[in-house]
Amino acid sequence: MTASPFVVLKDVAKRWNGQLGVEGISLEIPEGSFTALLGPSGCGKSTTLRLLAGLELPDEGQIFIDGKDVTTSAASDRNLSMVFQSYALFPHLSVAENVVFGLKVRRVPKKERQEKLHRALEITGLLGYENRKPGELSGGQRQRVALARAIVAGQRLCLMDEPLSNLDAKLRNSVRKDIKKLQRDLGITVVYVTHDQTEAMSMADTVVLMKDGHIQQVGTPENLYNSPNNTFVAEFVGAPPMALIGTDALSGFEQGKTIGVRAENIQIVPKGEGRLSCTVNESEFLGSETLIGLDHADAAGLCVLKPGLSMMPEGDQIDITFSDEHLHVFDAAGQRLAG
Amino acid sequence: MSAHANLERRRQAIYGWLLLSPAAVLLTVFAFYPSIATLWSSTFSRGTRRKPTEFVGSENYMDLFADPIFWQVVKNNLFYAGITIPVSIFIALAMALWANSKISARGFVRTAYFTPTVLPMIAAANLWLFFYTPGLGVLDQIGSMFGLPSVNWLGQPETALWAIIIVTIWKEAGFFMIFYLAALQTIPEDLKEAADIEGTSRWTYTRRIVLPLLMPTTLFIAVNAMINSVKLIDHLFILTKGGPSDASKLILYYIWEMAFAFFDAPHAAAMTILVIAVLGIVAAVQFFYLDKRTHYQ
Numbered sequence: 179m180t181a182s183p184f185v186v187l188k189d190v191a192k193r194w195n196g197q198l199g200v201e202g203i204s205l206e207i208p209e210g211s212f213t214a215l216l217g218p219s220g221c222g223k224s225t226t227l228r229l230l231a232g233l234e235l236p237d238e239g240q241i242f243i244d245g246k247d248v249t250t251s252a253a254s255d256r257n258l259s260m261v262f263q264s265y266a267l268f269p270h271l272s273v274a275e276n277v278v279f280g281l282k283v284r285r286v287p288k289k290e291r292q293e294k295l296h297r298a299l300e301i302t303g304l305l306g307y308e309n310r311k312p313g314e315l316s317g318g319q320r321q322r323v324a325l326a327r328a329i330v331a332g333q334r335l336c337l338m339d340e341p342l343s344n345l346d347a348k349l350r351n352s353v354r355k356d357i358k359k360l361q362r363d364l365g366i367t368v369v370y371v372t373h374d375q376t377e378a379m380s381m382a383d384t385v386v387l388m389k390d391g392h393i394q395q396v397g398t399p400e401n402l403y404n405s406p407n408n409t410f411v412a413e414f415v416g417a418p419p420m421a422l423i424g425t426d427a428l429s430g431f432e433q434g435k436t437i438g439v440r441a442e443n444i445q446i447v448p449k450g451e452g453r454l455s456c457t458v459n460e461s462e463f464l465g466s467e468t469l470i471g472l473d474h475a476d477a478a479g480l481c482v483l484k485p486g487l488s489m490m491p492e493g494d495q496i497d498i499t500f501s502d503e504h505l506h507v508f509d510a511a512g513q514r515l516a517g
Numbered sequence: 518m519s520a521h522a523n524l525e526r527r528r529q530a531i532y533g534w535l536l537l538s539p540a541a542v543l544l545t546v547f548a549f550y551p552s553i554a555t556l557w558s559s560t561f562s563r564g565t566r567r568k569p570t571e572f573v574g575s576e577n578y579m580d581l582f583a584d585p586i587f588w589q590v591v592k593n594n595l596f597y598a599g600i601t602i603p604v605s606i607f608i609a610l611a612m613a614l615w616a617n618s619k620i621s622a623r624g625f626v627r628t629a630y631f632t633p634t635v636l637p638m639i640a641a642a643n644l645w646l647f648f649y650t651p652g653l654g655v656l657d658q659i660g661s662m663f664g665l666p667s668v669n670w671l672g673q674p675e676t677a678l679w680a681i682i683i684v685t686i687w688k689e690a691g692f693f694m695i696f697y698l699a700a701l702q703t704i705p706e707d708l709k710e711a712a713d714i715e716g717t718s719r720w721t722y723t724r725r726i727v728l729p730l731l732m733p734t735t736l737f738i739a740v741n742a743m744i745n746s747v748k749l750i751d752h753l754f755i756l757t758k759g760g761p762s763d764a765s766k767l768i769l770y771y772i773w774e775m776a777f778a779f780f781d782a783p784h785a786a787a788m789t790i791l792v793i794a795v796l797g798i799v800a801a802v803q804f805f806y807l808d809k810r811t812h813y814q
Contacts, residue, residue, distance in 0.1 A: 254714060260711070260714050263707075279712075
């Protein structure tokens with residue numbers, strides 16, 4: 179890429195009373211991309227987003243948006259919009275008033291305001307709900323009002339803080355597609371915080387996986403899935419996550435390492451022919467396949483997928499195998515070894 | 518309808534009445550019955566040894582309307598209410614907004630504001646008596662440092678009511694602040710953040726978001742302040758006793774005086790009924806009219 183990235187974070191750190199918030203966050207986000215900040219709760223992903231939004235000021239480092247240093251700028255000077263986890267709709271204002279609130283504050287003329295409102299409501303499918311109060315809307319509709327409010331001003335950068343976490347599973351799926359489509363159609367840059375790896379993997383162009391205030395890996399979803407930087411990434415990404423096996427339990431490997439292997443690359447083989455012998459601890463029917471959870475003293479998260487309904491009795495001893503080409507090797511500290 | 522459904526309905530009804538009865542009994546004994554008894558006795562003349570009590574209809578009310586002191590007291594009370602209600606609400610709101618923001622010693626500020634409410638009115642009135650005392654009082658002492666002449670705040674008709682008003686505001690604002698503080702806590706932090714991102718100024722945010730969301734509280738406080746403006750007279754006993762020349766006499770004090778100093782129960786009863794009627798009408802207007810324009814979460 180020749181053009182300088184749209185959003186840049188340079189060694190940004192934020193600490194809470196000396197305690198760790200985020201540390202050494204460096205990121206480059208190209209314009210028009212969809213970036214997901216992913217991680218378990220307390221990993222600093224929301225803090226990173228709030229630093230970017232200007233709701234918090236960093237202790238160290240610099241933030242650039244569209245080539246401008248905005249490290250200490252007020253939130254309103256950063257030309258961005260934000261969707262909050264709780265939606266943060268004004269409960270006493272109607273849908274229309276909520277959506278145009280920002281335009282009104284910025285003294286956009288009434289005619290233009292009406293046009294933008296109409297367009298935003300059209301895009302989010304909220305026409306006809308103009309006069310409802312947020313309290314009279316369903317969760318999904320409220321979510322769309324929050325989206326409409328975020329896009330109405332036509333800002334090029336939109337931040338989203340777990341916007342789907344208050345929706346039920348079915349709705350989450352459809353809104354996920356809507357958001358992705360919205361982002362593509364409008365060509366805006368979205369930075370999206372989530373703790374749900376499925377969400378991040380399915381929507382984002384770039385996933386930033388964080389843990390304890392540090393970035394663990396930045397990459398495309400397939401990059402994170404296929405070559406995790408360390409065991410944390412390996413265990414966080416994918417459903418089911420990658421199984422980790424200590425090499426002490428296997429022959430033909432250097433001792434003291436950890437290998438990772440995904441469920442889809444493990445096969446059950448007749449007794450005596452496998453590389454590892456384990457105990458079945460659960461069978462979970464998923465519809466098109468059945469997930470068999472396995473126990474082994476030196477392995478964590480070991481499981482295997484079998485097509486269709488194929489439950490196995492708990493406590494059964496089975497042998498499994500996997501080929502070397504599908505293995506990921508990590509050193510004792512959990513870092514990926516080349517290959 | 519089947520038998521068991523009928524039984525269940527009856528059981529629910531009995532349950533409801535049982536829950537209602539303690540309040541109903543108390544209200545009947547201490548509110549409804551006294552009101553009706555008052556209305557009844559306001560229509561009879563005051564009995565003397567020569568002239569026994571007799572039914573006079575609205576005569577007592579006519580007497581009141583012809584009584585210049587009554588009109589003076591009404592005027593005083595309207596003025597008193599007209600100043601104390603808006604001013605104490607405004608100060609309460611300002612203090613609450615300040616005490617709710619991120620300041621150091623927030624707990625201390627809140628306690629300090631609330632202290633006047635905790636003090637018994639009689640004690641507070643004695644305190645203010647000391648402030649207002651000519652010559653010795655704090656106000657005069659401060660005034661004399663700047664060479665101002667001594668003022669008898671409570672002793673002259675022009676300032677007496679104002680002195681009473683200031684004590685009331687001092688007493689009430691802290692109390693109302695607590696309600697505002699509680700209401701402010703229920704406004705989610707992210708509304709402020711959402712407004713910040715749009716570049717909303719502090720003033721616009723307060724006016725367009727905070728104040729509307731505080732409307733239910735404001736309404737509640739306004740009704741309370743109005744009732745208090747008729748109810749709160751303890752300090753009159755200590756500070757002015759309604760004087761000088763009725764300048765600081767409020768309606769409840771006049772009722773008390775009528776009933777227990779002049780022993781004219783029928784006129785006191787008539788005045789009480791008028792107060793109840795006016796308070797009832799104003800409360801109804803506040804709740805039915807303003808309620809429609811208020812957003813409840």
